[in-house]
Amino acid sequence: MNRIAINALQTLRLLPRAALVLVVLSAPVLAMPMMRANADTTIDAPAPKKHGVGFVLLVSLQRG
Secondary structure, three states, X not given: OOHHHHHHHHHXXXXXXXXXXXXXXXXXXXXXXXXXXXXXXXXXXXXXXXXXXXXXXXXXXXXX
């Protein structure tokens, strides 16, 4: 085998791996337009529960 054939075989062996890496890296980028299609969807943190400590502090500070 000559050098050109050896290089061609090595390149052909590398192509499936390179294509797999390209697909894995580009999947999130290609998925973003699908996620932005619905602009009404937002993810919010749950509202903190109020325990009424502020009122207790206000009443106790007025007594002093």
